[in-house]
Amino acid sequence: MAMQGAGVQRPLGAYALFQSDDLDEARERVAAVFCPHRLDTIGRGARIAARHHHLRGERVSLNYIEYGAKTLIAPGLLERFYLMQIPLVGAAAIANGAEHYATGPGQAAVLNPQDPTTMIWEEGTRQVLVQIDRRAMMEHLSAQLGHRAEEPLAFQGPMDLTTGAGATLRQMVMFLVAEADQGRVALGAGLMGRQVETTLIAGLLEAHRHDYRDRLGRVRAAPxxxxxxxxxxxxxxxxxxxxxxxxxxxxxxxxxxxxxxxxxxxxxxxxxxxxxxxxxxxxxxxxxxxxxxxxxxxxxxxxxxxxxxxxxxxxxxxxxxxxxxxxxxxxxxxx
The missing domain is CATH 1.10.10.60 (Homeodomain-like)
Structure with missing residues (x-):
């Protein structure tokens, strides 16, 4: 994705929250959407050059975040939400509980809210992030199982965005971003908005590895x-x-x-x-x-x-x- 220069349109541009070179401001403004976290640049004299765009729905939000500097991000427990991070440019090293892996334009991170998280975004990394309410995710999972899911849902490792359901999910997210950029908001109130959010939740469950995958398979294969x-x-x-x-x-x-x-x-x-x-x-x-x-x-x-x-x-x-x-x-x- 070519986004070089100040004149190039960035995703969700109509939903800009802030653009700042002030590290403290960036930390506070991003925390207001997600959660309190440590945010530091890596390298002497590095310029944060932070930018955050945010489209809020009822159970899901779409976000675009970029940092000009190599950046340490340590939120600890996300608690309230799952977070899918789709790199457009750059790369990130992810530690989410026992899961440790790297992401780039072909691999997404899916962060579990019950596990502590630390990340390092490389200089110039730009990502689209899908924030999904934890309760909504668990309610959808329970409906698919036919009974209440007692244990926390845990996604495993990076998600392949190049083939299969992962590629389809990425395509859908980017299409929704494009629709929002055209003034056609697809999240939030109303039947259509809720259905779009449900489709994103269901798509993530289908596209990525998690500890309920075998149980969902048995339910679908029931006699x-x-x-x-x-x-x-x-x-x-x-x-x-x-x-x-x-x-x-x-x-x-x-x-x-x-x-x-x-x-x-x-x-x-x-x-x-x-x-x-x-x-x-x-x-x-x-x-x-x-x-x-x-x-x-x-x-x-x-x-x-x-x-x-x-x-x-x-x-x-x-x-x-x-x-x-x-x-x-x-x-x-x-x-």
Whole structure:
């Protein structure tokens, strides 16, 4: 990401909190958003050249921080929040509890709030940071498990941002930053804002290693009743075709009423709701991969009413189909 010179726009520029060469001011202003911490420059006569931009949501905030000098940052326990740090320029050495690793533009740090943290940012390091409320993270995890998560969630090591779910999560964060820079705020109050925050929380759980990963895998692989397995298999095999409850029930060898009951008990939805969500998931996969136009993808997966498709898609994924495709093709924030 090229950001050389004073005239170049920085991420979240409309949400600037401060720019300062005063070390004490930088420490106090950053602490007001995150937590009290030690902040010192490394090297004689080093100029801090600090800058912080901050977009606040309800459970998640987006931040941009840069330090011109090599910097020691020691917050101890974060306590209230998890913190994902995505380097755009530079590198950092991270110590978070027993975890010790380095990050750069291809690796993010995810700091656990229950473990003491010390970091060294190299000179000129610039990062986008996603702050996630600890309670919101644990509540989302508990909902995925189906019971309360008793032990603290602990992420492990650096997160790969170059492939798979890590690359997708980074792309989503940077797209949201780009949208904010265009005046389209996507965090905070309202259904859409909350859905975007939930998607970020879920994305981090999916993208990075943590101590609940195996347990979540077992929940997702839990045994299903035979009729449900048959119904879901039939639906998956006919996603691009019009279906009725009677079609699905006949394939599963159960009455339509019985089918409705088993989906409600085990999936908390209806058979046609499951069919719709599965088609939305396939459409989402095509859009994220940049395969075709929004109209082509919608028609491919049986959505002929484009307005209803857009509404259902946005309610599920927190972004419109058009915005998802823009992000996939790199027409959001360029970094």
């Amino acid at each position: 299903r009743p035979r009729h449900l397995r048959l119904a879901e298999g039939f639906i998956e095999a006919h996603l691009d075709q019009p279906l009725t409850v009677e079609d699905i029930a006949a394939a599963a060898g159960i009455s339509a009423r019985g089918l409705q009951m088993v989906f409600r008990q085990y999936r908390d939805t209806t058979p046609l709701g499951f069919w719709r969500d599965a088609r939305l998931a396939r459409a989402h996969g095509d859009l994220v991969a940049g395969r075709g136009s929004v109209t082509e993808v919608a028609l491919k997966w049986g959505f002929s009413h484009f307005g209803r498709f857009s509404q259902a898609y946005a309610a599920r994924y927190g972004l419109s189909p058009r915005d998802t495709l823009r992000a996939a093709r790199g027409t959001g924030y360029q970094d």
